[in-house]
Amino acid sequence: QDGIGKDVRLKPHVLAYPVLGSTRDGKVNRQEAKVVVSLIAAALEQAEYQTNEFGWPSSIGVVSLVGEEQALEIDRLLRTHLAPDAYERHRLLCGTSAQFQGDERDVVFLSVVDAPASGALHLRDQQMFKQRYNVAASRARDQMWVVHSLDPQTDLQPGDLRRRLIEHAQAPELLTRTFDNQETNIQSALERDVMKRLVQAGYRVIPRWK
Secondary structure (H helix, E strand, O other): OOOOOOOOOOOOOEEEEEOOOOOOEOOEOHHHHHHHHHHHHHHOOOHHHOEOOOOOEOOEEEEEOOHHHHHHHHHHHHHHHOOHHHHHHOOOEEEEHHHHOOOOEEEEEEEOOOOOEOEOOOOOOOHHHHHHHHHHOOOEEEEEEEEEOOOHHHHOOOOOHHHHHHHHHHOOHHHHHHHHOOHHHOOOHHHHHHHHHHHHOOOOOOOOOO
8 A cells, every 4th residue: 555544544433422420610521521531542552543544643633612621621631641742743732613713633522511410401502602513523534523421312402502413423324314315316425525514514405406
């Protein structure tokens, strides 16, 4: 093969990783932060995460969906537990979705931050959050992990953006059913990718509309 990592494709492309027993301390979920750092440290011990498809060191990003405090806590833990050369080699960046605007990483870990409360959490479906979540969920080139402390069925209301995100990460194949029903109308991988991005952004898509 031409490149060291040319054949490596990280699968599945979207994963949900639940964290049990979490609590929020202001805008920081310390249990979730520790899990994100543990997942990154474990991933970097695997050959699949050393290089991307071009043979370059895989880049890794962490996006906090609730403020920069969580991102700063994760960054602090990463710098404590990873060797400085590994941190630099994999271009580790921890921040909010705004800090990732126009930027991408091969692998992205999203930290939802919110923890269970008594009853369902307040509905989060406002346009401001929709834009933030769309940016966060589109920063990964190869693989996205959604690390969360919530049960979407009991902790979140229908229509909540966090619920849509977690449920999609739990079962991304449900999204592809839209395409499977229209398979004869989708004639290229590019069309399929564009359609998937549009559906993820909340649009109803009819391929090859006459």
